[in-house]
Amino acid sequence: MNLTPDSKVLIQGFSEFISATHVAQMKAYGTNLVGGVNPGYGGQQLHDLLVFDLVEEVVAEFGQIDTTIICVHPYQVLDAALEAIASDIRQLIIISAGVPPLDMVELLRKAEAKETVVVGPNSPGIIVPGKILLGTQPSEFYTPGSVGIVSRSSTLTYEIAWELTRADLGQSISVSIGSDAIVGSSFLQWLQILDEDDKTEAIVIVGQPGGGSEEVAARYIAEAIDKPVIGYIAGTHAPPGKHWRQTGTLAAVIGRDPDFGTAKSKLAAFKKANVPVAERPSQIPELIKKALN
Secondary structure: OOOOOOOEEEEEOOOOOOOHHHHHHHHHOOOEEEEEEOOOOOOOEEOOEEEEOOHHHHHHHHOOOOEEEEOOOHHHHHHHHHHHHHOOOOEEEEOOOOOOHHHHHHHHHHHHHOOOEEEOOOOOEEEEOOOEEEEOOOHHHOOEEEEEEEEOOOHHHHHHHHHHHHOOOOEEEEEEOOOOOOOOOOHHHHHHHHHHOOOOOEEEEEEOOOOOHHHHHHHHHHHHOOOOEEEEEOOOOOOOOOOOOOOOOOOOOOOOOOOOOOHHHHHHHHHHOOOOEEOOHHHHHHHHHHHHO
16 A cells, blocks of 8 residues: 555545544645545635546546545445546545445445455544544544554544553554445455554554454464454443444344354454453553563
8 A cells, every 4th residue: 555645645525524624634744635526516625625526637637646535425435436446546545434335345346356445434544643644533642653553443443542652652554444334455454464564563453343354353363463463342341132333244144153243252253363352442552562572
């Protein structure tokens, strides 16, 4: 991925998922926002960004775009993403929540064919502290350092970053892969990225009830990740049978293990993979320091 201050970044859509404050924060952080796309508003300015009607017009004006941040209505995400892919944009961050699952299935097929990375939907994006902010994460919680964070949560992502910052443990990369039922990039992809990143010395993985991505990640950590990994699972005290709206499984499957998707299942998987798990976010810095020593 191209995550440098020189990366050219586009915003598609201006909805309730992004505000003038978020745009101003990205620009103040040094993110190279070149413009926005909002059909019917071409030639105007929104949030101090020049607006175009089409993605291809932005490419014609500024050259190759590295990343687009998609903030349109969830039912418009597929069209916006396909327009970006057609213009050879290879990094898509979808802030919008509630994208129809079948739209995501189609999008991910197209993205895979074009070797395009999709982060989200329902993600606050990516931050490389001190270098670039892509999305809505609050940059004031972060400081440059060597701890990578990969999370399914939104607010927990930067809450944990703040706990690390308070403990003088800076961060290398922080990404929320998104918490809709179907998302683009996975824990496995980001674990590999962080494991190969020279500036990352330890990794925090943040999971939550629903699906089986944490269990798959635990097996991958045991088999392929060399750096120390600390886990945290949100919702460990959620009542049995209750699913978080944004992360609940799409359907109940006959014959499935009754613990599938529960915090209990995820904790057991991490334990089997010898991944230390924090009971609360404030415990993570202590476990990181222990792992690094």
